[in-house]
Amino acid sequence: MELLKYLNIPELTTIVTIVFMIVIGIHFIKMSEPEKLMESGRLKTLRMLINEIILFVIVTIVLTYVHQVGIINPALMLINLFCLLFSTILAFSYSDFKHNRFQIAVNKVVIRFLGQRFYKYFVYLLILGHSFLVIWFYKQSISMLIDNLNTYYKLNQTDPVLILIEATQKNKLNIYLYLGFAFFMFFLLRKAYMHPINKITNGIFQTKHRKNIRLSSGEQIKNVYVFQSADNKFIIASVDEVLSSSVKHYHINKDKIDYIEVASNSWDKIIK
Known part of the structure; x- marks a missing residue:
């Protein structure tokens, strides 16, 4: 902690920052997979x-x-x-x-x-x-x-x-x-x-599960793998587990999604 004196960072500020980081980390771990996608x-x-x-x-x-x-x-x-x-x-x-x-x-x-x-x-x-x-x-x-x-x-x-x-x-x-x-x-x-x-x-170590997606229009896209797009406003839904070999996939705006569920499980509502 002595080095903090030379960085002009008060110890209280350091402690508060560490606690803040831990809280955010715990919150992310507790998030469900659909919630992480809609983050x-x-x-x-x-x-x-x-x-x-x-x-x-x-x-x-x-x-x-x-x-x-x-x-x-x-x-x-x-x-x-x-x-x-x-x-x-x-x-x-x-x-x-x-x-x-x-x-x-x-x-x-x-x-x-x-x-x-x-x-x-x-x-x-x-x-x-x-x-x-x-x-x-x-x-x-x-x-x-x-x-x-x-x-x-x-x-x-x-x-x-x-x-x-x-x-x-x-x-x-x-x-x-x-x-x-x-x-x-x-x-x-x-x-x-x-x-x-x-x-x-x-x-x-990260097993991908197929998802069902319900859009605001009422349309449902079932049994697809969901990936985060480079543009964070969109997700990519693919019929193949490996996106690079996918022959059919969708780019979906997150604002047009009502629900995402893990296939065979009950609907997990995403709160935006």
Whole structure:
């Protein structure tokens, strides 16, 4: 909390903000699937922003506290980056190009080493391995900045938090430099390198259910899969579970929808 003094953020404001974020997070978890689809654009953007901020703060604080000064090796960072790029290629291939020649060749190699029986575990190994490489590279990046601050100001400290505090006492811009660099690396790794893994995990752990949609005109569209459109004012209803292979789908304005239900369940009214 001592670092907040240099950011000019009162502790009360921080506590209120954290509570506000938790309330919004709990509210979203309690929302039904149709309610999430009908969520307004502004609320959805706010929720996503809060989720990213909470994740950024938690991960950055934990990795900062566990940093050991002076152990960063540029050669290991380079090896980690190479492995990360390779695992990213594997992840993108698995998530977006399952039937191309490269992925088929990868499948054959995996089956040869793991066997047909254990091939199904390959995707879980990919998720864990890639996630570890992303987190480790992020830790190495922010640790490198902490070590550079320690060396530049000749602080001779071993506690990363004390290094940040003393560096900030030397120049208040250092705390903003640290947070800015950390957020840039977090955003880059989260959006660029974790994108295929997020897509894979969504496909594995989030089961899609067919929906029935009742429009304001009285028309009903039954047994379709519902997707969020790029334009938040619309949803996409498709007869196929994979939108990219859909031969028939609808773009529906949310204002023209009265109800959405999970097929075979009772109607869940959407309150706009």
